[in-house]
Amino acid sequence: MKGQLWRKSTIAAIVGTAFAGWGGAASAAGFQLQEQSASGLGVAYSGQAAAVHDASTAFWNPAGMSLLTGIQGTAALHYIMPSTKFSSSGPLPGGSTYNAFGNGGQGGESAFVPALYGTWMINPQWSVGLVINAPFGLGTEWDSRWAGQFHGIKSEIETLNINPTVSFKVNNMISLGAGVSYQQIKATLTNAVSPLAPASVGQVEGDDWAWGWNLGALFDFGQGTRLGLTYRSSIDYTIKGNLTFQGIALPDQSIKAAVKLPDTASIGLSHQFNPQWRVLADYTWTGWDSIQTLDIQNQGTGATITSTNLQFKNSWRIGVGAEYQINQPWLLRAGIAYDTSPVQDAFRTPRLPDSDRTWLAIGARYQPSPTWWLDFGYTYIWLSNGSSELTPTGAAAVVPGRLVGSYNANVQVLAAQVSFKF
Helix, strand or coil: CCCHHHHHHHHHHHHHHHHCCCCCCCCCCCCCCCCCCHHCCCCCCCCHHCCCCCCCHHHHHHHHHHCCCCEEEEEEEEEEEEEEEEEEECCCCCCCCCCCCCCCEEECCEEEEEEEEEEEEECCCEEEEEEEEEEEEEEEECCCCCCCCCCCCEEEEEEEEEEEEEECCCCCCEEEEEEEEEEEEEEEEEEEEECEEEEEEEEEEEEEEEEEEEEEEEEEEECCCEEEEEEEEEEEEEEEEEEEEEEECCCCCEEEEEEEEEEEEEEEEEECCCCCCEEEEEEEECCCHHHHHEEEEEECCCCEEEEECCCCCCCEEEEEEEECCCCCCCEEEEEEEECCCCHHHCECCCCEECCCEEEEEEEEEEEEEEEEEEEEEEEEEECCCCEEEEEECCCCHHHHHEEEEEEEEEEEEEEEEEEECC
């Protein structure tokens, strides 16, 4: 009986902690990816609902396609370089149970993030577009032996968003837009299983496709001033996959988990002071409170294996940026933004050691021809130190060991893109 209870609690530990958080030091708060265009990166993605830089507006605000003549396309590539380190507050009684195992090394995992956009103005009123991008993702990977190995070793999430869009120009002042998303999510998550089997590792792999939608409006007040409003819906997933083990005699299982990714709303402002200067600003809200608890179930029986308390809170960001046209081919950009985190101190895990962050960005556009141009961007993101207070106790403590300390993180992002129109 003791052995059976131990196996059940160990399975619950791997499943519960595997889904306890996704991402890592992603660019936006939580595990959301802001990296959708190099032109936006240069202004710290300020005012993207009103900017209409290029065909990427099909994602930021589909109503903006009404300002893009002919056929236009944009291909962007970002390289995200997070650095995430953990410092234990020391051995017991005040610190981590497995403090002697070390602090886990550098947990941030670099990644390339591509995006493709196309728009077509059918006539002066109607335009259509297509978005292929990754709105959520990135990951963390700690040493296989470290103080938090039972809470997380590797966490990787990928999304693929296919998003056709349409816009309608009501009049010279108002344009409206809408889109439908068919989006895939894939996750691979591992952690150590048993203190009695040092090489034991459990892994969860799962995926799902689901539908979402987005709306946008663009108001042109004349004299160089535009206001953009956007809303992107939440998406409900039922992730199905497998729980497997290595280095320990535990049975594999087929599992499922319901996950609701957050909705977002943004208001953006663009003002062209003169032919040289433009200022952009935005306020964006994300409904992360859609993720409160996560119930992991057996696919066959529907029985709940474990329930993890996450308690994400809603987040917001503000950004301000500027563009300066030096001459005909060259335009310079700069921006600053502040982004709050949905993660609360008491629930911060090594899978998602997220905290509030500040962006500082620069960028440029080189346009040697009216029909094609290049954009470049770079940003450095400071994350405030985030505490770890994972102290499982009592009968519910199926995850072995305390993890008490703090995380220190930063992110660098490089981006380039090419755009064309004809």
